[in-house]
Amino acid sequence: MSDNGIAVGVSVRVYPDSDRERLGVVVEDFGESAGLPVDVGGRTIAGAARRWGVQLGDGDLVFVDSADLAPG
Numbered sequence: 001m002s003d004n005g006i007a008v009g010v011s012v013r014v015y016p017d018s019d020r021e022r023l024g025v026v027v028e029d030f031g032e033s034a035g036l037p038v039d040v041g042g043r044t045i046a047g048a049a050r051r052w053g054v055q056l057g058d059g060d061l062v063f064v065d066s067a068d069l070a071p072g
Helices: none
Strands: 011-014 022-029 038-040 042-046 051-058 060-062 069-071
Touching: 011 051, 022 060
Parallel strands: none
Antiparallel strands: 011 022, 011 069, 022 051, 038 042, 051 060
Protein backbone atom coordinates (compact mmCIF):
# COMPACT_ATOMS: atom_id res chain seq x y z
CA MET A 1 0.00 0.00 0.00
CA SER A 2 1.30 3.46 -0.82
CA ASP A 3 1.71 6.27 1.70
CA ASN A 4 -1.67 7.85 0.90
CA GLY A 5 -3.59 4.57 1.31
CA ILE A 6 -3.87 3.84 -2.40
CA ALA A 7 -3.63 0.13 -3.30
CA VAL A 8 -5.24 -2.45 -5.57
CA GLY A 9 -8.89 -2.89 -4.57
CA VAL A 10 -9.21 0.55 -2.96
CA SER A 11 -11.96 2.96 -4.01
CA VAL A 12 -10.50 6.24 -5.27
CA ARG A 13 -11.33 9.61 -6.74
CA VAL A 14 -9.49 10.26 -9.99
CA TYR A 15 -8.52 13.91 -10.66
CA PRO A 16 -9.93 14.90 -7.23
CA ASP A 17 -11.35 18.37 -6.66
CA SER A 18 -11.46 19.16 -10.37
CA ASP A 19 -14.21 19.30 -12.96
CA ARG A 20 -12.82 15.96 -14.27
CA GLU A 21 -13.26 14.09 -10.95
CA ARG A 22 -14.51 10.51 -11.31
CA LEU A 23 -14.93 7.58 -8.92
CA GLY A 24 -13.33 4.19 -9.46
CA VAL A 25 -11.41 1.26 -8.01
CA VAL A 26 -7.68 0.62 -8.41
CA VAL A 27 -7.19 -2.59 -10.43
CA GLU A 28 -3.42 -2.48 -11.03
CA ASP A 29 -0.29 -0.99 -9.45
CA PHE A 30 2.59 -0.89 -11.91
CA GLY A 31 4.92 0.35 -9.15
CA GLU A 32 8.57 0.72 -10.09
CA SER A 33 7.96 -0.10 -13.76
CA ALA A 34 5.94 3.10 -14.23
CA GLY A 35 7.32 6.48 -15.15
CA LEU A 36 9.88 5.66 -17.83
CA PRO A 37 9.39 6.65 -21.46
CA VAL A 38 10.48 4.28 -24.23
CA ASP A 39 13.25 5.64 -26.47
CA VAL A 40 14.57 3.86 -29.54
CA GLY A 41 17.43 5.33 -31.53
CA GLY A 42 17.14 8.64 -29.69
CA ARG A 43 13.44 8.94 -30.51
CA THR A 44 10.65 8.62 -27.94
CA ILE A 45 8.15 6.05 -29.21
CA ALA A 46 6.01 5.88 -26.04
CA GLY A 47 5.52 8.36 -23.23
CA ALA A 48 6.06 7.55 -19.59
CA ALA A 49 3.72 4.91 -18.19
CA ARG A 50 1.38 5.78 -15.35
CA ARG A 51 1.56 3.97 -12.02
CA TRP A 52 -2.10 3.10 -11.42
CA GLY A 53 -4.79 1.38 -13.50
CA VAL A 54 -8.25 2.46 -12.32
CA GLN A 55 -11.59 0.99 -13.39
CA LEU A 56 -14.11 3.84 -13.34
CA GLY A 57 -17.71 3.44 -12.30
CA ASP A 58 -18.89 3.59 -15.93
CA GLY A 59 -16.52 0.77 -16.92
CA ASP A 60 -13.80 2.92 -18.48
CA LEU A 61 -10.19 2.10 -17.60
CA VAL A 62 -7.75 4.95 -16.99
CA PHE A 63 -4.04 5.05 -16.15
CA VAL A 64 -2.93 7.80 -13.78
CA ASP A 65 -0.09 8.89 -11.51
CA SER A 66 -0.32 9.04 -7.72
CA ALA A 67 -0.86 12.82 -7.79
CA ASP A 68 -4.07 12.22 -9.77
CA LEU A 69 -5.67 10.07 -7.04
CA ALA A 70 -7.24 10.49 -3.62
CA PRO A 71 -8.92 7.88 -1.42
CA GLY A 72 -12.58 7.63 -2.34
